Amino acid sequence: SIPLGYFGGIGAASRLGILFKGGNYLDAITKINTVVFDKTGTLTKGTFEVQECKPVSGIAKEELIRLIASVERNSTHPIAKAIVEYAKQQNVELVSTSDTREFAGFGLEATVDGNTVLVGNSRLLSKFNIAYPAELLKITDTVVVCAIGTNYAGYLLLADTLKDDAKTAIDKLKALKVKNIQILSGDKQSIVTNFAEKLGISKAYGDLLPEGKVRHLEELRQDEANQIAFVGDGMNDAPVLALSHVGIAMGGLGSDAAIETADVVIQTDQPSKVAEAIKVGKLTRRIIW
Ligand code: ADP
Ligand code: MG
Secondary structure (H helix, E strand, C coil): CCCHHHHHHHHHHHHCCEEECCHHHHHHHHHCCEEEEECCCCCECCCCEEEEEEECCCCCHHHHHHHHHHHHCCCCCHHHHHHHHHHHHCCCCCCCCEEEEEECCCEEEEEECCEEEEEECHHHHHHCCCCCCHHHHHCCCEEEEEEECCEEEEEEEEECCECCCHHHHHHHHHHCCCCEEEEECCCCHHHHHHHHHHHCCCEEECCCCHHHHHHHHHHHHHCCCCCEEEEECCCCCHHHHHHCCEEEEECCCCCHHHHHHCCEEECCCCCCHHHHHHHHHHHHHHHHC
């Protein structure tokens, strides 16, 4: 049977917008010494804004936006939502697509007007052996590239920003003596390092596919001294949430799969609630023991 104190703790947490799925996690969270954050939608707003549209010559800007947004309409990724929203703002009408396939950590493939269209990162084009300008790799913002058939067709440039609460989130964890704070991301290393530096996080791992994130967590778990909390917004995060000692989903933008898999759900979009959750756990423990 669960001691009464746990119910008190769960109630106190829920009033802060933190849902513990069981008293055992209230206990487990007090032992956390390693907090691993997903980047997009967790530490950053994940509400990208399209900054630029750069089609190859022979394709109009509006055409490229139409094509990319029509394909992205099939995805729930934060990048996809931003592009569809942008097309709407620009009054660009979308076209129908078929045979859509999404590749986690890469982007999508779809058929549009009889052509196979790829929309995603440069890794996606490489996967399909499609050449693209090397300059794309030097850009330190998020780039969404497009190919029609086997031809590179251009790209959209997007920017994401840190949540107002992100720095507080890290500072509060440091104050609680959480010594190992990391960021994992499928985004480019240059982008991930840039955000990590702003937050005072020295361990930033970018260019990771979903399997790469899983491998990273498995490696961390090899050392039993590491008590790990993974914090993610959901998109492609369910496997890593399951591998951590305490899986924490940000419910604000979070996907259903993540909310299901998580042990703790933060119902606001504030990553600083992670430190609050640890604090509630510690207080509950003091009441019980
Ligand atoms: P993160 O770890 O930053 O949350 P994800 O694993 O969700 O990232 O995605 C990694 C990368 O894959 C993104 O930065 C983006 O380049 C690409 N990507 C994934 N899904 C899409 C999509 N629907 N449209 C465009 N690019 C995508
Ligand atoms: Mg993500």
